[in-house]
Amino acid sequence: MQFTSLVFVIFLTLTFLIYWKLDLRKQNIFIFFASYVFYGWWDYRFLLLLFISTVVDFYAARQMMLYPDSPARKRYLYLSLAVNLGLLGFFKYFNFFIASAQDFLQGFGFSRASVWTLNIVLPVGISFYTFQTLSYTVDVYRRRIEASRSFVQFAAFVSFFPQLVAGPIERASHLLPQFGRPRNFDYPLAVDGLKMVLWGFFKKIVIADNLALVVNALYADSHSASGTALLLGTIFFAFQIYADFSAYSEIARGTARLFGFDIMRNFAYPYFSRNIVEFWRNWHISLSGWFRDYVFIPLGGSRVVSKTRYIFNIIVTFSLSGLWHGPNWTFVLWGFLNGIYYVPSIIFPNYFKKYQLGNDKDVARFRDVPKIILTFIFILLTWVFFRSTSVAQAWQILGKIFSSPFDASILTDLRYLGSLGLVAFLVTCEWLSRGREHPLEFGFIPRPARIAVYMAVLAAIFFIGQYEYIPFIYFQF
Amino acid sequence: MQNYSSELKVFLRKVAKFVSPLILLLLALELIGYRSGELIPVREVAKLQAASGEELLYERGLVTQGQAEFKLIQLSVRRPEVVMLGSSRVLEFRKEVLPEMNSFYNAGGLTRSVEEVASFFDTVPAGYSPKILFVGIDSFWFDDKNSPSHSNAPGAFSDDEVSSPEAHWYVMRSIGKMAFTNPRQLWQIVVGRDALTGLRAIGVSALSGSGFRNDGSFQRGKEIIYRRQFPSYGDTEVPPIMERVLMGLGQFPHGGRALPERLTEMERFLASARARGVYVIGFLPPYSHEVYRELASSPNFKNSFPVTRAALVRIFRESNYPLYDFSDLDTLNMSDDFLFDGLHITETGAARLMLDMLTKEADKIGISEAALNKLKSISESPETTPTELDLR
Numbered sequence: 001m002q003f004t005s006l007v008f009v010i011f012l013t014l015t016f017l018i019y020w021k022l023d024l025r026k027q028n029i030f031i032f033f034a035s036y037v038f039y040g041w042w043d044y045r046f047l048l049l050l051f052i053s054t055v056v057d058f059y060a061a062r063q064m065m066l067y068p069d070s071p072a073r074k075r076y077l078y079l080s081l082a083v084n085l086g087l088l089g090f091f092k093y094f095n096f097f098i099a100s101a102q103d104f105l106q107g108f109g110f111s112r113a114s115v116w117t118l119n120i121v122l123p124v125g126i127s128f129y130t131f132q133t134l135s136y137t138v139d140v141y142r143r144r145i146e147a148s149r150s151f152v153q154f155a156a157f158v159s160f161f162p163q164l165v166a167g168p169i170e171r172a173s174h175l176l177p178q179f180g181r182p183r184n185f186d187y188p189l190a191v192d193g194l195k196m197v198l199w200g201f202f203k204k205i206v207i208a209d210n211l212a213l214v215v216n217a218l219y220a221d222s223h224s225a226s227g228t229a230l231l232l233g234t235i236f237f238a239f240q241i242y243a244d245f246s247a248y249s250e251i252a253r254g255t256a257r258l259f260g261f262d263i264m265r266n267f268a269y270p271y272f273s274r275n276i277v278e279f280w281r282n283w284h285i286s287l288s289g290w291f292r293d294y295v296f297i298p299l300g301g302s303r304v305v306s307k308t309r310y311i312f313n314i315i316v317t318f319s320l321s322g323l324w325h326g327p328n329w330t331f332v333l334w335g336f337l338n339g340i341y342y343v344p345s346i347i348f349p350n351y352f353k354k355y356q357l358g359n360d361k362d363v364a365r366f367r368d369v370p371k372i373i374l375t376f377i378f379i380l381l382t383w384v385f386f387r388s389t390s391v392a393q394a395w396q397i398l399g400k401i402f403s404s405p406f407d408a409s410i411l412t413d414l415r416y417l418g419s420l421g422l423v424a425f426l427v428t429c430e431w432l433s434r435g436r437e438h439p440l441e442f443g444f445i446p447r448p449a450r451i452a453v454y455m456a457v458l459a460a461i462f463f464i465g466q467y468e469y470i471p472f473i474y475f476q477f
Numbered sequence: 478m479q480n481y482s483s484e485l486k487v488f489l490r491k492v493a494k495f496v497s498p499l500i501l502l503l504l505a506l507e508l509i510g511y512r513s514g515e516l517i518p519v520r521e522v523a524k525l526q527a528a529s530g531e532e533l534l535y536e537r538g539l540v541t542q543g544q545a546e547f548k549l550i551q552l553s554v555r556r557p558e559v560v561m562l563g564s565s566r567v568l569e570f571r572k573e574v575l576p577e578m579n580s581f582y583n584a585g586g587l588t589r590s591v592e593e594v595a596s597f598f599d600t601v602p603a604g605y606s607p608k609i610l611f612v613g614i615d616s617f618w619f620d621d622k623n624s625p626s627h628s629n630a631p632g633a634f635s636d637d638e639v640s641s642p643e644a645h646w647y648v649m650r651s652i653g654k655m656a657f658t659n660p661r662q663l664w665q666i667v668v669g670r671d672a673l674t675g676l677r678a679i680g681v682s683a684l685s686g687s688g689f690r691n692d693g694s695f696q697r698g699k700e701i702i703y704r705r706q707f708p709s710y711g712d713t714e715v716p717p718i719m720e721r722v723l724m725g726l727g728q729f730p731h732g733g734r735a736l737p738e739r740l741t742e743m744e745r746f747l748a749s750a751r752a753r754g755v756y757v758i759g760f761l762p763p764y765s766h767e768v769y770r771e772l773a774s775s776p777n778f779k780n781s782f783p784v785t786r787a788a789l790v791r792i793f794r795e796s797n798y799p800l801y802d803f804s805d806l807d808t809l810n811m812s813d814d815f816l817f818d819g820l821h822i823t824e825t826g827a828a829r830l831m832l833d834m835l836t837k838e839a840d841k842i843g844i845s846e847a848a849l850n851k852l853k854s855i856s857e858s859p860e861t862t863p864t865e866l867d868l869r
Contacts, residue, residue: 021478185485
């Protein structure tokens, strides 16, 4: 069930109306039930995987609590890791590793035809919910949280429909206790949630999906597109993926608020970052935090004997985060490149220190624009790898961007001009609201003006929106 | 169950207050969409046209139409005795040019390839066969470089697009935009009459005067209005047919050859017709003079066009069915003014073709002298132009 569909609007309305009629215990059962309906709408067969992951992790965590000092504790952690990573590995990476092995062996003269692959369909959202449940069992193992005693609460936490399919990847320590607390309807929270949903719809349907048409056309035919058009297409992709993914996160957060839940912020105006460190503090925050806590720190993190080891840890972490996005070397290279970008912050820590502290009040100012643009250019290069279907295509596009002469025809092409207009509008809105959570958070302006803005946003969604079926990009991950 | 809190009730009231006008607006747009005819299912349109004493004009402009499906439904609803079969090139044959043939339906557009003609009897409802079948044959159907088409094969029809919520949403948005960009068209939708003849229009394109009449023929409103201003021939297709022929584009690839398998398909079709007791009258619709000259004499078509024509003459002769070759407009001493473009004939041109065929077939299909004279008088009326017939 796509967020930006009529079915979801009906589903959300009904779920909301029923939910607030129920007491806490029934609310949790109802969320569990509604979330399975939501997820089963794509393909009911994958509900089984979700259920297996839920049961195994609930059981493993409970067993860890029962045997606090026994070596069995570790075995249950391994069980959880094996099941979740096994599901992920099989459904997402099996063919990738087979194909990569094929390529490797072929380099030594082995026949390609002798190895087989499977026709596997990727269950939507599997990367998200397996990571969320993994973090739960690891945290129980590390004794950071207690294992949930209620299967219903835990199952509702794992399957919570607003963030089930594309995050934010919540921590059990933050979200799970909310299922155990009584929830009262909070008017300001719900109103803000609706505004977030509205802004998310706008970003997805108006910005991201319109940009998608231009980007898809350019990347599908990168051989005949000019270097200038490809550069522009990559800029558009940078904003498409941002608008697409942050829209999902905002709709997820807004929807959760309607039900009295608070889920973490996933994007904090990342393109206004003044360096890479700040960018990664503001981009896909929940995933960055996950990799920091469950990969980077176990590798030794920054508290290692040498800077070389620190750099190694960073690059491995980023490369794995790239691989998390999909079974393609383009994603690994995307992650690797971001890891490389991080290296200056390790070598010159003092310069980057203030951006690592997580000071939310420290928003970008106009004088920071050159740094913001420079950071954006670095990030832009990585998006070429992310969007390309193969490493060869990425190199071909980069080659064209850096070697082709300026193509003046783009200046008169309405598709590009319209897309530039959308990007400029998004950037302006977000720049003006960068000190707030989202651009529609403006209680300070008079009510009629607010209503006029909401109507304008709705009109834009209705008239300028793109209604071809374009799934959220992160569904594929 | 617990009662909603007062806060929640306030919230629901406010949301309802905010959303109600929007829902009403969407409902109004949906109603206008229905009024425009865009959201009326094809099957319902077919029934309306078959049953209605009033002439209706049908052509969607926003939602995909499903032309072949529309024609097939019409055939199954009406079960006419006389049917016109072929591509868009036969669509200008209207019931008035077939006097005394009250049970006529122009199914042009249902068959756009020889494969589709051959499967005609498998496509129509079981047990139904017309008595007389006019078949307009396009020479390029037989060219090996043109892909075969089976879009009207049984089971090939997809659902009518209006059944999807996306189509309703699209129509609502388009009509909403019209309020700002073309309010006149919005008013036309409310009035619901076509711009050429004032018929009740079903579909946004029908408003401009272009659409299928009750008899299945196509009223080319836009072109007729244009011709009233500029009567001389000018190819309105994009790209023009002559350009396609010269460049080898579209239906006219260079260096093709008449494919024997496709000619066999035509033989198969005629044999099926014979087995069902259907009388087939075949004809090759005309091309403009320059297009015909190029097709007939250019080395680019030497293995396709002339070979196809000769083969069809033989096939029809062997099947004891008549074939009229109107490829060359000079056959009936007509000028290019009787065409809208390089390959689509006008209604007057169609009337002339029909008069020629009926005159020669009168005995076999039982048509009276009076009927032929009536058609002749329509065709030669001083009020009749090369584009429009005087049907008063």
